[in-house]
Amino acid sequence: TLYDLYFKNLDVTSYGVDAGVTGAFDALGWRHQVMVGANWSKQDQHNQTADVRSNIPVDIFNVNHAAVARPARPAWSVDADTRDQRYGVYASARLELAEPLHLLLGGRVSWQDYLQVNRLNGRRLADYQQDHEFTPYAGLVYDLDARWSLYTSYADTFQVQSTYLSADGAPLKPAIGANYEAGVKGELYDGRLNLSLAVFKIRKDDLAV
Secondary structure, three states, X not given: OOEEEEEEEEEEEEEEEEEEEEEEEEEOOEEEEEEEEXXXXXXXXXXXXXXXXXXXXXXXXXXXXXXXXOOOOOXXXXXXXXXXXXXXXEEEEEEEOOOOEEEEEEEEEEEEEXXXXXXXXXXXXXXXXXXXXXXXXXXXXXXXXXXEEEEEEEEEEEEOOOOOEOOOOOEOOOEEEEEEEEEEEEEEOOOOEEEEEEEEEEEEEOOOO
């Protein structure tokens, strides 16, 4: 019996940095907290794949990788370079509206640059950019006492899908959606026991399946 086996050589190099500052200010008789920051990440991949025809039996539940010899000079069926670069800026604030009521506000602006090139023929397999995608967040927290709080929140979501291709070979656009949540949280025994109960709804549009 012949089996379709693959020999893969994958090199991945990742870089990333995240920097932020926090502070506080007084307004309307209350003390408020703010945070701003930015982050950047980049991943470079060199992916090579070769088809290997073999009559060696394969136990898919206990694969013996040593049974298939490394090709001496593989003929690569796939040889591609991929660059995935993402960066963004974000900010958040915790505003005190009253003694027991807190307003949480935040948001992020995101960018992405995704490029995949076939090294065998120089053709671009994927070339996708996403510019200034804004995802806001808002929440309310009401302190019932020193241990229990009620909360509700809303957040936009932005899920990159450029590694997936459509039938015509174009990278899929990001899945855009929203999260809605409400619940109660408790902190007991000086923080040694934390309890929470929540209801939530998640919506996503154009999600790859």
